[in-house]
Amino acid sequence: MLTRVFKSGNSLAVRIPKELAFADGAQDVEIERVGNTLVLRPVVQET
Template identity: 55%
Template sequence: MRTRVARWGHSLAVRIPKPLAEATGLRPGEEVILEVGGEGLVLRPLRLDDLLEAITEANRHEEVDWGPATGREA
């Protein structure tokens, strides 16, 4: 399937045809990852693994003590 690159403000944009969006499960507003691949750009949905990889000691918060268990949650 072919499409064209268009200008969008100071950036470039590519319109994803409906059959490709449906085949990949992409929806409007969904966050995606863009990467440079072997021969060009790779676009893929943002996954939980991507978010977990971003956790570091610098951005990880300390455990919070909410007090003793009061129900059956523990």
């Protein structure tokens, strides 16, 4: 799936299409650069 990076204030942002959204509606994510790839993982909130 192709999407675009856009400027949001002083940062860059990416819209995550509904089809790729995390099923549990995660709000917080961890981001990591692995080589030339950005990896997003939901942060699991322990209750």
